[in-house]
Amino acid sequence: MELTKKGMTREAIFERLAEFRRNDIKWQEGRTYGYVFDPGSEVMAVGKAAYNEFLSENGLDFTVFQSLLRLERELAAFGARHLRGDEQVVGNFTSGGTESIILAVKAARDCYRSTHPQIHVPEIILPATAHAAFHKAAHYLGVKAVTVSVDPQTFRADVEKVKAAITKNTIMIVGSAPSYAHGVVDPIADLAALAHEKGLWMHTDACMGGFLLPYFRRLGEPVPDFDFTVPGVTSISVDLHKYAYTPKGASLVLYRNKGYRKHQIFACSGWIGYTIVNNAVQSSKSGGPMAAAWAVLNYIGDDGYLDIARKKLASVKKIAEGINRIDGLRLVTHPDMSLISFTADEVNVFHIVDEMNSRGWYIQPSLSFDNSPAHIHLSVNASNVGWEDELLNNLAECVDIARKLPEGELVSLVKESLKGMDMAAISDSDIMNLMAAAGVSDGMLPSRMADINGVLDLLPTRVRETVLTVFVNDMFTQP
Structure with missing residues (x-):
């Protein structure tokens, strides 16, 4: 991009911006089951207006913009009450679940540095279903992520396996409420009791469910305790920009008391400039999201959210029951919330995804990992309510079509190649050749992704990550 000499008109700018998103998913139509949480145009207009009102206020210094301090304190207090904490619970507003998780891991790391200086490489224990953000946090913070398998039937954390993974270097145990992949709540009470017994930090990742699950409980669903009523829970991450339907990015990280949260904060006066103190990762940040x-x-209010939850719960039950009635499909496990995972034992799920997406839906493919098969993921939100029958009818049609489609030549070729390939020796050029064979060129993906997903599903995890890294590094170049 080059700047124009005289600048562009407002009309020309917005024409170009509209052109940029021409190929984006049409999330406004209610057929998108991921990434976007749409509350409807009326609520969205309120969020946009408030965002614009505080667009220029800078969260860098709360003494200058005291409005942002007040907003953050009120939001954290809401989160504490919503998750049944007492008056000692504190928290901060962040840009999203990943930042909330990074901060919780940092707080745990620094807390144990102060009390256990003999631990040089701290370890956090993650069920295989824990969000990838914990692996990112470990990577950024010099912490070792120890992954343990989950129960192969329920896909909940296996407490005995977690216990067996504890070493002298362990500082944190993680549980999900619910896990993103399968929508089930880990046995938080048992994990927290184990953490308390061993003197460890217990983090509940409730980014997906921390807002919605309390409403499901009020509607009579058997939601297990996961919040601050559970003895031993040290911190909780909960997103607002998911099922509270606030504009992105909006999340909270909450701590049982200030003593734990203190280790999250960064302060620096060792430079020639203004004193820095950050309660989150970012320094300068717009007050708009807050x-x-x-x-x-x-x-929306409490009654409004309860009504949304009621409609969403009915939608989830209808979809889950409908999936189990489609020949060839089955739920991976029964969901505790509004995240549904399903698979096919004799049909290529990646072909099903392609067929559905070609009909204007967006459903998400998930690769196999540990004891979880390759499957399809749905995040059901308010805008999806009312689309259940059409979704299920299209899904049944697409399963029948996918059943007749052959395995791609590329997948067959890679299967043969893997038999004699040294995965440790794979080069960037090998990966680029593989991507070209899959139809990736000039930073553009093919319209059908079954071959690419099929190849990724065959590869060992570390090789998958290398492929994805090379691909993204090649995508983000000058156009």
Whole structure:
């Protein structure tokens, strides 16, 4: 991009921006089951207006913009009450679940550095279903992520396996409420009891469910305890920009008391400049997301959220029951919330995804890992309510079509190649050749992704990650 000499008109700018998103998913139509949480145009307008009101306010210094301090304190207090914490619970507003998780891991690391200086490489124990953000946090913070298998039937954390993984270097145990992949809540009470017994930090990752699960409980669903009522839970991450339907990015990280949260904060006066103190990863940040979150929460209100939850719960049950009635499909496990995973034992799930997406849906493919098969993921949100019958009818049609499609030549070729290939010796050029064979060129993906997903599913995890790294590194270049 080059700047124009005289600048562009407002009309020309927005024409270009509209052109940029021409190939984006049409999430406004209610047929998208991931990435976007759409509350409807009325609520979205309130969020956008509040966002714009505080767009220029800078969260770098709360003494200058005291409005942002007040907003953050009110949002954290709401989170504490919503997750049944007492008056000692504290928290901060972040840009999203990943930042909340990074901060919780940092707080645990620094806390144990101060009390256990003999631990040089701290370890955190992650069920295989724990979100990838914990692996990112470990990578960034010099912490070792120890992954343990989950129960092969329920896909909940296996407490005995977690216990067996504890070493003298362990500082944190993680449980999900619910896990993203399968939508089930880990046995948080048992994990927290184990953490308390061993003197470890217990983090509940409730980014997906921390807002919605309390409403499902009020509707009579058997939601297990996962919040601050559970003795031993040290910290909780909970997103607002998912099922609270606030504009992105909006999340909270909460701690049982200030003593734990203190280790999250970064302060620096060892440079020639203004004193820095950050309660999150970012320094300069717009007040827009915080104001928008506060506005949307108060606009929808408790009764509004309960009504949304009621409709969503009915939608989830209808979809789950319908999937089990489609010949060839089965639920991977029964969901505790609004995240549904299903698979096919004799049909290529990646072909099913391609067929559905070609009909204007967006459903998400998930690769196999540990004891979880390759499957299809749905995140059901408010805008999806009312589409259940059409979704299920199209899904049944697409399963029948996918059943007749052959395995791609590329997948067959890679299967043969893997038999004699040294995975440790694979080079960037090998990966680029593989991507070219899959139809990836000039940073553009093919319209059908079954071959690419099929190849990725065959590869060992570390090789998958190498392939993805090379691919993204090649995508983000000058156009």
